[in-house]
Amino acid sequence: MPIILSIETSTKGCSAAIHQDGKLLSISELSHEKSSSGMLTTLINHVVKVASLTFQNLDAIAVAKGPGSYTGLRIGVSTAKGLCFTLEKPLIAVNTLESMALGLSHFDSSYLLCPMLDARRMEVYCAVYQSVTLNEVEPTQAKIIDETSFSDLLQNNKIIFFGDGAEKCKATLGVNPNVIFLNGNQYPSAKYVGILATKAFGMNQFENVADFEPYYLKEFMTTTPKKK
Structure with missing residues (x-):
């Protein structure tokens, strides 16, 4: 154990x-x-x-x-x-996103789960999982959200959006009746x-400690002053 x-x-x-x-x-x-x-x-x-x-x-x-x-x-x-x-x-x-989905895996299996973490502007880190089983439907990605985002999945599925990146997506995605936003942030x-x-x-799934690096997904962005 x-x-x-x-x-x-x-x-x-x-x-x-x-x-x-x-x-x-x-x-x-x-x-x-x-x-x-x-x-x-x-x-x-x-x-x-x-x-x-x-x-x-x-x-x-x-x-x-x-x-x-x-x-x-x-x-x-x-x-x-x-x-x-x-x-x-x-x-x-x-x-991180899979662990967030696990926290909501008690929802009926007819739902899809989309954890979202805030990135920049209208971009989020997200993935889509089947509730209960946590089978991956869409892989982890950095996604810019617009009116067409998740449109294929939303035709036949109800998707629960949650996490600190979901709030800014409400106005863009919330018009679709198959979209569900949870109240409050699920960290x-x-x-x-x-x-x-x-x-x-x-399953003996261990990392090489010396070489392991965080899964940043995209390069760290910073602002530097312009040279005169």
């Missing part, structure tokens, strides 16, 4: 959780902006203590690999890799990362 520490820093908040054989033992979450860098280590120490474990009791470290915030992902992956090197434990990487959570990580552990 593997004991896994999971780390989630894909968005403005962060969370850490301990699972044993897929069962949640402890979790600690913060949703404040920029909380990842200052509080992640505190959250990790807290969940290990609450679960009445030591770090040596862990069988693996799991991290949400992205897509998401460039800074948040860099912090989460760096922390996870540091723990793996120090403790000599394997690393498991979980797709990624280590609670669901740990469940997927347990499955990956059983």
Whole structure:
């Protein structure tokens, strides 16, 4: 029965959780902006203590690999890799969007799930999954949303859109009767990362710790002053 520490820093908040054989033992979450860098280590120490474990009791470290915030992902992956090197434990990487979909997989199988994370302007990071089974219908991608987005799928399916990127899509997509937006933001959570990580552990799906990098999906964009 593997004991896994999971780390989630894909968005403005962060969370850490301990699972044993897929069962949640402890979790600690913060949703404040920029909380990842200052509080992640505190959250990790807290969940290990609450679960009445030591770090040596862990069988693996799991991290949400992205897509998401460039800074948040860099912090989460760096922390996870540091723990793996120090403790000599394997690393498991979980797709952030898939973990979000898992959180809503209790919806009837007739629905499709589309987690969305805010990118830039009308662009979002998204994927589409079948509810319950989480079979991938559309792969993870950076998508610019317009009136034609998801039109093929929406002809015969009801799609639930959620996450911090969904809010800005309401005016564009909300006219379609097969579109459903959930109230409030459904943020990624280590609670669901740990469940997927347990499955990956059983299949020996581990990353090369030295070479692993976050799944940024696209290059980090920044603004630099023009040279005079």
